[in-house]
Amino acid sequence: MRMERLSQDKIRIFLTFDDLTERGIQKEDMWREIPKVHELFSEMMDQAYSELGFDASGPLAVEVFAMPAQGMVVIVTRGKLERDADNTAEDEEEVYEMEVTLEQSEAIIYRFRDIEDAIGAAKTLAGHLTEEGRMYRYQNQWILCFDPAGLESSGYHALIAVLAEYGEATSVTPAVLEEYGDLIIAADAVKVLADHFAD
Secondary structure, three states: OEEEEEEOOEEEEEEOHHHHHHOOOOHHHHHOOOHHHHHHHHHHHHHHHHHHOOOOOOEEEEEEEEEOOOEEEEEEEEOOOOOOOOOOHHHOOOOOEEEEEEEEOOOEEEEEOOHHHHHHHHHHHOOOOOOOOEEEEEOOEEEEEEOHHHOOHHHHHHHHHHHHHHOEEOOOOHHHHHHHOEEEEOOOHHHHHHHHOOO
16 A cells, blocks of 8 residues: 655555455445445555544545556545634544545556656567557656557556556546646557667
């Protein structure tokens, strides 16, 4: 479980499928109101408090993004509290008022700190696994986005293994990339990178 603070009132938590499996939670369970999911959420909030100093009291908006290859991304936004006047929060029971939104993305999206890493991944993939993909520039990082529809299961896992070697999974969704990212290579990004930067 990895977490980062996005702003004073917003954090992002990255859950791998191993994190879920260890707790006996299936991906589909995140959509259901069951005790195990509540326990996981309490654990996440405890860790967010100890690691980031994020106090999860009061109303919370929780967005869950399911990524097929990478795991799940949970974005928690804290609402403004009306009961800050007196600090009697200790007397209250730990109840999270949550508004949960769920989105699922089939896309495989990896980010790379510099273009060299993206080129390395492209050269490894080209001619073997895929020559497809789109490349974006978003928040000073290079991002490769793939639609796994045409891949067989073995190719799918091999693609992720290569991407994970050079970059890291990101919680950015295709919709965010379309709207806020700069489209650098619209199609066949792997082929373009591998051909353009051939040794």
